[in-house]
Structure formats: C-alpha cells, structure tokens
Amino acid sequence: MLYANDLACVKGDRPLFRGLSLRVAPGDLLRVAGPNGYGKTSLLRILCGLAMPESGEIRWNDVPVNRDRESYHRSLLYLGHAPALNDLLSPLENLRFACASGGDKVDEDACIDALVRIGLAQQLDLPARVLSQGQRRRVGLARLFLEADRKLWILDEPFTALDVAAVADLTATLSEHCAAGGMVVLTTHQDAPFAKAPTVLDLAEVAC
C-alpha cells in the first residue's frame, strides 16, 4: 500500500502544492488531475522517489520509502515523460535493457511477445531513431506486459500519442493489473474507457 502524508512541493522558488495526502490500496487506480503547471509530474516524481518533497513523508507498506528504498523500488514501475529509449538500439534491445537493468530476469521471447502485442512486430530490430512518437511510447509501455510482478505502476501521460485501439488495450491492461491486486497512479489529459472509474485527485484543491 502506498501512503503519502502532508506532502508539499516547491519548484525552483515557486510553491506548487501543500498539505497533500493520498492513499493507494491494492486494486486502486488513482488518476492525478489538474491544469498544466500544477505539479502533476512533480507529484509523480516525488512519489517514486526521484525528487524530494519540501516536506511530508511517503510510506510503502507502512515503511518510509527513504528507509527501505530497495524494496520499494523492487515493487515500483515508473514510466515518465521521456520514454527512456536510446536511438542507437532497437526496440527489442531497449526493452531487454530496461528489464535487465531493473534486476529482472529477462526472457527474450517474452520481450518479443510484448512488443508484438503492443503493435511493433515490424519494428523489432530497427534502430529506435526511425520510430514515430507513438511507436517510441509503445516501447516503454511494452514493459507493462512484462512487469506485472511490480505491484505499483506510476505512469505519466501513458496515453499520449497512442491511437484509439492502443488506448483501449492499455486501459484493459491497467484494469487487469488492478483487478489482480496491483495499484496504478497515472496522469492523463484524455478520458480513457476504464472498466472501473478511477479515483481522482485534483491538484487544484491543494494548490498554493
């Protein structure tokens, strides 16, 4: 279970939000909403431990995450704005590296299956620099099919640059993950057809 208490965030010297608390239990899907510049990405980065909050605390299974970073990050999958793709490597090589560097056992066939399922069957061995924006995003998202073991998924705008079919497939995957006891925190600008309506956290309510 992810639990954040009384978070405050300052970007540069501008306070973004304060007094933010949230709770994500197994099966929950939390959608962080709010206009641009209200700190959606900052909140996600704070939640995964990439950035430090100005004040407040984050707990994973009742342990502060800065006390047991290792087990928290073992349960966490974060996909940010940048798709973490190297242009000189193929989608397959990128995906294999993403899993291996995270300490996961990588099965070459599973990687290929994931890429095929997300619609990159033709691009498996092309260098990533020739891919379109949407295709680049999909390489990152393919990890979702491989990392169901990681309980908590934190996704920053996962639907950007995807077509309708891909959005539907992705929402199905997210709902499935939650149904299996996983947790999802995401931001999105578009409405996605979730099976169960997500809980919404509106940053405008805690803005400074």
Add this chain to the structure above:
Amino acid sequence: MSRALGPFAAVLGRDLLLAWRGRADVLVTLAFFVVVVCLFPFGVGAEPNQLRAIAPGVLWVAALLSTLLSLHRLFAQDHADGTLEQLLLTPEPTVLWVVAKICAHWIATGLPLLIVAPGLALLFDVEQGALGVLVLSLALGTPILALLGAVGAALTLGLRGGGMLLALLVLPLFVPVLIFGAGAVDAYLSGSGAQAHLLLLGGGLLGSLALAPLACAAALRIAVE
C-alpha cells in the same frame, strides 16, 4: 550477489554496444589525442633532445585533454532520453551501475589511448624500455581521470556551458594524476625507477574507485531532481 551483478553486466554490455555503434565518436577522441601530441613539435621545435625530454609530459597532457573531451558524453544521452531516471529507480545500489558506466566509458575512450600511446612516443624518440612504463602509467592513471571526471560530468549535467564548467571543476583534480603519470616515465628515464610513482597511481586508483562513484551517484540523484 548474482542479482546485483545482473544490472552491472546489463549496463556494461549496453554501453559497450553503444560505444561500438557510435564508434565515430570514439575515433574522434582518439584522433584528437594524436593531433594534440603531433602539434607540440611545431610549437617547441624539432630538436630531438628537447622532444625526448618533454615527451612524457606531452603524451600525458594530451591523454588528459582527450579524456576531458569525452567526459560530457558519459551521462548526457541517458539524461536526455530518460534512461537515467529509470536507472536511478533500479533497486540495486546506484554506485553499482555508475561503476559499470565508468568502466564502459574507460574501455571505449581510455583503452584506445593506451594502444596508440607507444607509437606516438616513438615519434618523440622515447627510449623503447620506457614505453612499458608509459603504458602502465596510463593504464593506472586514465581510469582515475574517468572516475574523477564522472563526478564533474554528473554535477554539470544539463547545465548551459556545462563543458567549460566541467573542465574548470575537474582539471585541478587531475593535477596529481598528471604529476605521477608523467613523473613515472621521467623517473624511469632518469634511472631512479618508476616504482614509487606507479604505486602511488595504483593507490590513487583504489582510493578514487572507492570514493568517486559515491559522489557521482549523489550528484546524479541531484541532477534529475
């Protein structure tokens, strides 16, 4: 243990593969080394005794500058495309893959210098017995440069004018390496033996291997924050 080695091997293998695919960059660094070394006779004159006297210093300064030139590449691409964030979220200790990246970087940029250095030394008519000492001093010294430089590269990540700043930050730290590296060859040539210099370089390598990755990891965390 094997669990921790997985990410280390993954990062090392990937970075070596990237260096191979982008080998033009590696060759530019090497060409820079050769060109800088070849410039010196034009500047100081072709008097053989003088060239022989300055050869160790020239080779070492050139090696130092070409290391400096390649340092900004160490984290810049990973920082830009988001790989660095993903690496920082891996459960294993950050220092582990930091060392892997530095290793790969040294193999791609430092090792080629070791290979061409003896040939360049012959252009300065360096006594053949000293070539081994030169290579050994570079083999012990250039990894220190890469380790110290990685801290500077992490600190200046994504800053405007980062390259110049990086040079200002790390060049004073490089001075001891330069002194003992070039000094090793000089000491051999003067007959007093290079052992003390090489031992000090080895000690420096162990010390920086222990401390620099920690500082580098901390600097990387700060850089993505």
Add this chain to the structure above:
Amino acid sequence: MMKDMQKPERSKSIFRFAAPQMFYPLAGRLAPWFAGVAAILAAVGLWLGFFVAPTDAVQGDVYRVIYIHVAAAWMSMFVYMVMAFWSFVGLVMNTRLSFIMSQALAPTGAMFCFVALWTGSLWGKPTWGAYWVWDARLTSQLLLLFLYLGFMALTRAIEDPRRADKAGAIIALVGAVNVPIIYFSVKWWNTLHQGASVSLNKAPSMATTMLTGMLVMAFAAWAYTIAVTLWRVRSLILERERHTEWVAAELNALEGKI
C-alpha cells in the same frame, strides 16, 4: 525546517538559529562587531609589521609583505576547510543555512587566495628574480584558487537553488579530499624538478615582533572573514526567502528607514 519557520519562538536551543529567519537578525547584530574588530586588528598588525618590526638582515624591507601574504594564505586554506565542513553538515542534516554559509564563504576564500598569490609574486620578484616560479606553495595556492572558482561557477550556473546547494556541497567535499593530495603531489613534483630556490620558510629565525604582527594580522583576517560572510549570508537569505512574509516585512521596514 518549515515547522521552525512557523513557530520560531517555541524552540529554545541553539539550533533555532539554523532557521534562516532567526539567523538573519542575529547575523545583522554580530557582523558590525566583527568588522570593527577586524579594522582595529588590521591597523595594529600593519603598524607592528611596517613600523615596529625590525628590517630583515637578508631580504631588507621587502619581507614585510608577509604580514599580508601569510595571513591571506592561511585564511584561504582555512576557509576552504570551513566551506567543506558546512557542506558536509548541509548534506547530512539537510539544513539550508549550512549551504548558504558555504556559498557565502567562497568569494572571501577566493579573494584571500588571490591576495596570497599576488603578494607572493610581488615578493618573488626581488627574492627569486621572477614574478612567478613553480614553487610548491604558489602552485598549490593557484590550484586552490581554481577549486574556489569552480565551486562558485557551479553554484551560480545552476538555477534551482536546492540543486545548486547540493551540487556545490559535493564539489566542495571532493575538493577538500583532494586538497592535501594536490598539495603533497605538487610538493613532490617540485622537489624533483626544481633546483635550489629560496624557500619561504627558510627565513632566518623570526623576531618576536614579527611573529606577533603576523598573528595579529591572521586574527584580523579571521574577523574580516566572519563579518563579510555574515553580511553575505544575510543577502543570500533575503534572496532565497524573498517570497516569504517575514522578508516582505523586513524590506518594508528598511524602506521606512530610508
């Protein structure tokens, strides 16, 4: 930190001054005293050095530059260590005031470094016959100046103050670990390459008045450093906290005075 700022009157320990809001008025009260002490000590020290101390038998009156040179050289090294100390405290305790402290110290340290180099070369001309020789002390002093410049350039190049604080602290600590290594390597290099040069510490045995003068000047440099640093800390605090209410009140009060 936030709690400290909201309820400063609650805590009674010395640590309450770690809150910028509390330290600001304290620094304002202390700085003029240190500045006064510095001025008096400098006047006494220079009077001792230039008028009371005897002329050196070997070097004549030229040696009198040591009253500035030595104090500046000591101070430049000491300030770097203090900077590294505050950086360490800042990284461990995550107190913003410690980072501000080390950044406020840097320009003074660099200034003393430059003064030491400048007076050193002025001294060198009549003693060694050249403005610059690659003497171990001068060379390591030069490298120390580069370390100061690197620290200042890095903290100014980073726009986000929190990143600037921590990045600066790391390079200060890396520098502090390297300062002794640099010093000894340069010294070793110097003994190998340099022949006989007039070493600075081989001056004939020092008269008591000379030593007193030097010590008084060293204390003057200390007091000056503290005063200037406190003032610089004050302006850094105002800059960092310019969006808070207490700074707005402070600035209004200042405007009222003018």
